[in-house]
Amino acid sequence: MTQLDPLILNPSLGAVIEGHWIELPIAGPADRNVLVLVGGVGIITEGTLDTEDEDETADTHIWIETGYEFADGDSFDPAPDAHDVSAAVQLASINVDGSDPFTLEISKVQARKITPLELATIVLKGGQEGGQVEPGPGTPGPATSNDELVIIVTVHQSGDCSLQRLGYRAAVRLFRVDPNRQVSGPHGDLNL
Amino acid sequence: MTTPRRLYASNQSEVDSAQWIDVFLGQGNQHMLIFSGIAMPAYDSYNDDFNREHIVVMFDQVVSAIVQASATVGLASIHNTDSDFVFATDSVSVFRDDDSGRLALDCQLAVQGDYSLLSRFSYHAVVIASIDEPYVSGLIRWDPGVTGPRSQQLLHPIHSTPSPPVSPLFKITALRDLSSPSDPSYPIAVPTPLAFTSETPAPTVGADGLHQVPYTLRLGNVPNAVGEPFYLQGAIEPGAFPHAHTELVLEQTSGPSFVTLSGSHLHEDGVDFLVTAVQVPK
Numbered sequence: 001m002t003q004l005d006p007l008i009l010n011p012s013l014g015a016v017i018e019g020h021w022i023e024l025p026i027a028g029p030a031d032r033n034v035l036v037l038v039g040g041v042g043i044i045t046e047g048t049l050d051t052e053d054e055d056e057t058a059d060t061h062i063w064i065e066t067g068y069e070f071a072d073g074d075s076f077d078p079a080p081d082a083h084d085v086s087a088a089v090q091l092a093s094i095n096v097d098g099s100d101p102f103t104l105e106i107s108k109v110q111a112r113k114i115t116p117l118e119l120a121t122i123v124l125k126g127g128q129e130g131g132q133v134e135p136g137p138g139t140p141g142p143a144t145s146n147d148e149l150v151i152i153v154t155v156h157q158s159g160d161c162s163l164q165r166l167g168y169r170a171a172v173r174l175f176r177v178d179p180n181r182q183v184s185g186p187h188g189d190l191n192l
Numbered sequence: 193m194t195t196p197r198r199l200y201a202s203n204q205s206e207v208d209s210a211q212w213i214d215v216f217l218g219q220g221n222q223h224m225l226i227f228s229g230i231a232m233p234a235y236d237s238y239n240d241d242f243n244r245e246h247i248v249v250m251f252d253q254v255v256s257a258i259v260q261a262s263a264t265v266g267l268a269s270i271h272n273t274d275s276d277f278v279f280a281t282d283s284v285s286v287f288r289d290d291d292s293g294r295l296a297l298d299c300q301l302a303v304q305g306d307y308s309l310l311s312r313f314s315y316h317a318v319v320i321a322s323i324d325e326p327y328v329s330g331l332i333r334w335d336p337g338v339t340g341p342r343s344q345q346l347l348h349p350i351h352s353t354p355s356p357p358v359s360p361l362f363k364i365t366a367l368r369d370l371s372s373p374s375d376p377s378y379p380i381a382v383p384t385p386l387a388f389t390s391e392t393p394a395p396t397v398g399a400d401g402l403h404q405v406p407y408t409l410r411l412g413n414v415p416n417a418v419g420e421p422f423y424l425q426g427a428i429e430p431g432a433f434p435h436a437h438t439e440l441v442l443e444q445t446s447g448p449s450f451v452t453l454s455g456s457h458l459h460e461d462g463v464d465f466l467v468t469a470v471q472v473p474k
Binding site: 026027028029030032035080083084085086087088089090091092096098099100101102103104105106107108109110167169170171173 | 215216218267271274275277312314315
């Protein structure tokens with residue numbers, strides 16, 4: 001079994017296309033005042049998630065950097081029973097050789113906040129372990145200055161096929177110290 | 193029309209990574225609910241026909257009505273041997289199950305191939321729905337030894353003579369102290385009623401031997417009932433206890449002195465009252 005872990009899709013390198021988000025004020029619950037909605041498509045560089053035949057399988061953790069950076073002091077509870085986070089991912093583009101059996105499966109999805117340090121550590125660890133840490137050649141993109149929203153997807157595949165794109169949507173309910181402040185990021189500031 | 197197959201978001205063997213968010217929009221009793229997850233219908237095909245399946249994903253959230261809804265579904269897990277194939281998520285919608293009041297996602301799938309398997313599909317639904325209404329509830333209790341017999345029998349008589357209308361015994365009022373606009377230079381906080389209830393359900397006898405009736409003060413259509421504090425005031429209706437030998441008052445015995453309802457705290461239960469005798473100073 002081939003283990004590619006983790007694969008990080010970084011928006012600053014064009015790995016996430018049409019990434020976008022909405023921030024809107026909410027009236028409750030009492031300790032939450034902002035809702036963030038994020039969506040986009042994560043691109044996987046050609047040849048990265050390929051399997052060749054039925055006997056070859058791969059299980060991959062894909063970290064989709066959405067490009068959404070939280071404001072200082074933003075807080076929410078990532079635990080599932082806190083109901084602050086929701087994320088969905090779908091197979092958006094696949095390439096299959098129809099003459100062989102294949103399986104492509106998204107088995108787990110979660111969204112969470114990641115610090116720049118944690119992200120850098122994972123990028124470094126992934127590089128050391130032989131995993132591909134970014135879709136394009138070269139080094140990881142510019143480090144973010146704030147915590148970022150990432151979507152972690154567990155993908156299983158086998159057969160002569162490749163996974164090329166993943167569509168994603170996520171929502172985060174959070175408390176912001178200054179709810180009137182909207183955040184900016186590599187895909188633009190909605191305040192503009 | 194086939195009967196849809198139901199998958200339950202609360203069952204991890206039927207829906208994986210099920211997540212939901214509930215936010216209060218600050219408008220009436222409307223909430224925005226966001227659902228996501230991976231449904232696992234494991235629907236397969238052994239031929240070249242289009243095989244269609246109707247799936248309903250049941251959520252746990254009970255709502256009064258759907259105001260608006262938007263949903264998407266997409267392929268999450270597919271498998272095929274060496275045949276031609278089609279995997280399709282043909283349609284999706286959100287509806288309220290009339291029997292349970294729960295929200296649900298309706299999805300039509302299609303699979304073709306020998307052999308093909310649509311094992312999973314992902315969903316993301318955003319629903320603005322009316323959920324419940326704010327209220328305050330509790331018990332009103334009294335000791336017959338203190339109050340004496342009630343003025344009338346609240347239970348229906350056995351013989352089927354028409355029962356006269358039952359007069360309420362108690363009145364629970366929600367109030368907020370608002371500044372009087374009559375003289376801005378000399379503001380006076382005036383207790384201003386928001387809502388009241390005068391229900392008279394049949395009393396029961398509690399474990400402590402006291403008689404009790406439940407009450408519910410509904411605040412669904414009361415402006416600013418949610419978000420701003422108010423307090424409750426209980427009153428005994430005239431003539432409720434005509435045989436009492438002392439003056440009676442209705443005092444709050446549990447629950448907060450000031451009730452503040454919010455989107456995540458629409459109900460304040462356990463706000464109880466007790467009929468007590470006024471202590472006359474000697």
